Amino acid sequence: MKYPFLSFLFLTITVQAIAQTSLKQQGTTKQLYVHDKPFLILGGELGNSSASNSKYMQPIWPKVKSLHLNTILAPVYWELLEPEEGKFNFDLVDSLIFNARKNDIKLVFLWFGAWKNSMSCYAPAWVKIDQKRFPRAKDKNGTAQEILSPFSANSLNSDIKAFGALMAHIKKVDAKEETVLMIQVENEIGMLPEARDHSDLANAAFSKPVSQKFLSYLKMNKETLLPELKEKWAKNGSKTSGSWEDLFGKSLATDEIFMAWYYADFINQLALAGKQQYNLPMYLNAALNYKKEAKPGEYPSAGPLPHIMDVWKAGAPSIDLLSPDFYNPDFKYWNDLYVRRQNTLFIPEIRFEQGVAAKAFYAIGHYDSMGFSPFSIENGDEKLNKEISGAYKLLNQLKPLILQNQGKGTINGVLFDKTNSKQEVRLGDYIFSFSHDLNLGWSAKAKDENWPLTGGLIIQLAPDEFIIAGTGIVATFKPLKDGSRAGILQIDEGTFEGGKWIPGLRMNGDQDHQGRHLRIPEGDFSIQKVKLYAY
Structure with missing residues (x-):
């Protein structure tokens, strides 16, 4: 057409x-x-x-x-x-x-x-x-x-x-x-x-002999080569000239490298x-x-x-x-x-x-x-x-x-199934203990043989302020400083409009388990902003 x-x-x-x-x-x-x-x-x-x-x-x-x-x-x-x-x-x-x-x-x-x-x-x-x-x-x-x-x-x-x-x-x-x-x-x-x-x-x-271009790469990166290739090359003496089999031995792995x-x-x-x-x-x-x-x-x-x-x-x-x-x-x-x-x-x-x-x-x-x-x-x-x-x-x-x-160490993510249902993330002055929502045992799905994949991400906004978004995740908090505990000042569920945060529901009481956790139920999708403090 x-x-x-x-x-x-x-x-x-x-x-x-x-x-x-x-x-x-x-x-x-x-x-x-x-x-x-x-x-x-x-x-x-x-x-x-x-x-x-x-x-x-x-x-x-x-x-x-x-x-x-x-x-x-x-x-x-x-x-x-x-x-x-x-x-x-x-x-x-x-x-x-x-x-x-x-x-x-x-x-x-x-x-x-x-x-x-x-x-x-x-x-x-x-x-x-x-x-x-x-x-x-x-x-x-x-x-x-x-x-x-x-x-x-x-x-x-x-x-x-x-x-x-x-x-x-x-x-x-x-x-x-x-x-x-x-x-x-x-x-x-x-x-x-x-x-x-x-x-x-x-x-x-x-x-034919191995390409000089490839040999130059091997020599230049000898100490930093990824282990899979480094081991095969070293096993045959880390030669810097010769055929493919001279460098890597006679094997299917050598055929693949070639x-x-x-x-x-x-x-x-x-x-x-x-x-x-x-x-x-x-x-x-x-x-x-x-x-x-x-x-x-x-x-x-x-x-x-x-x-x-x-x-x-x-x-x-x-x-x-x-x-x-x-x-x-x-x-x-x-x-x-x-x-x-x-x-x-x-x-x-x-x-x-x-x-x-x-x-x-x-x-x-x-x-x-x-x-x-x-x-x-x-x-x-x-x-x-x-x-x-x-x-x-x-x-x-x-x-x-x-x-x-991205690339600054102020963002991270979590991914859960029934076998891998917990993960710790360190951001700012806190340790975040994330887990699959079904770990709470509040849903009949918790008894199922397999759990749906859930996950989310966390972004640090300030020393005590974070955005958490995703589906089917629960987060609790602990200060890195020994001997202290973390409390929730506030959790707001909301949206970003034109890059500006618009708070919606204040997630308190039953929604944060009386100040115990941040939760996004399995099957829901949410952005929540949490402010923490240590005591």
Whole structure:
């Protein structure tokens, strides 16, 4: 479908002397800046095919807007952008940008180019059918996979031309408005069903000495390498020259390191070419191991996973963030791994299920996450929509405070289930003992085998004053000073309007258990401001 009205709209835009979206350091984290102001992504990712038809998208816009999100993560498909080699069609891109502006929503574009979930299913037909020009990755038996080999210069150059054309177009139509905030380069890169490509091109690369660029990184960062890579290198003598097996031994782990380096090199060249056209922040997302003990090849190997983060940092310095996609448990475990190496957390994709609200509060509060985005946001049922809407409504109000405090040690978060139902947080002169609301035993749900995920965040406003927001949490208080006790001066439930605190109910009596605790019941969403004193 053509959008003739878009041509007039975009022709009126000038791009001279415009400050584009960027990342800036604040304390221990990076923040996304849009129009020279920090921005927190409260997002939702569309299902894979939803953005492939502009008519299908029309009822989705008001639906997602009602969820209080401020950003949609939307795919851009190579097969539809360049259906014939060298002939580009930006109608879908322009429609997304136009409708996002109309609905006051920002965009993060996901480039479904050479790879999507390991496979090359979004490559155009003219790429897929010409396997001589665009060779496939192969297994040990020589069987071709539905995966373009990253060792092919033709595949890289064609991907670069398409991606570069996309970035140049976004700059032309959007540099002034800054509707498009970031770019995800490819999607969940990884090798299957083995740890590495065994094509002729790959085997030739494997027989060569390890890249001097990678060796320089190893030597420069020898003392600070992450333990997963450091141990493998040290086990073989921390050599500074030789083949991949000389440095890391003969194993599937070595195959994965080798493959990660060449994936990273491909992506680095692709991202650099895109940034030359329009220098937006760019990130990679990873399909996490479905079980920790899985061997390379049993999961999408060599992607931007935490155990090979150093390989990606060395090989793809043009990538700004490495980000986890969540379809497995151990939320805390994986996030802890992704904030190493000064990597700022961004969660671009997470299963849309019970608990997303609690995880959003926790990721943003505890890990200073740049943003959060449930997958297939347009397909949530009534319960899920209510949950994410409740969280985003509060987080939208809290954005100025969150952004002011991230990276400074004055914000934190908590996350609870039945197994992990208590957590201590130290802020200012107090210890906060948080727990799951069902620990009180006041609800019949407390007897259930499983408890719903609950969580929240806390922000310090002053030495004795704090904001606590979330769902299903209880907090008690203790001064750090020995021999004293903490009392509640007041708790107010309220809202922020235009950044100004508007107190509502005074939460006293039964609501604070006669001065014993602050409580947000399970199923409710609330912002409460508490003032404490010591006696």
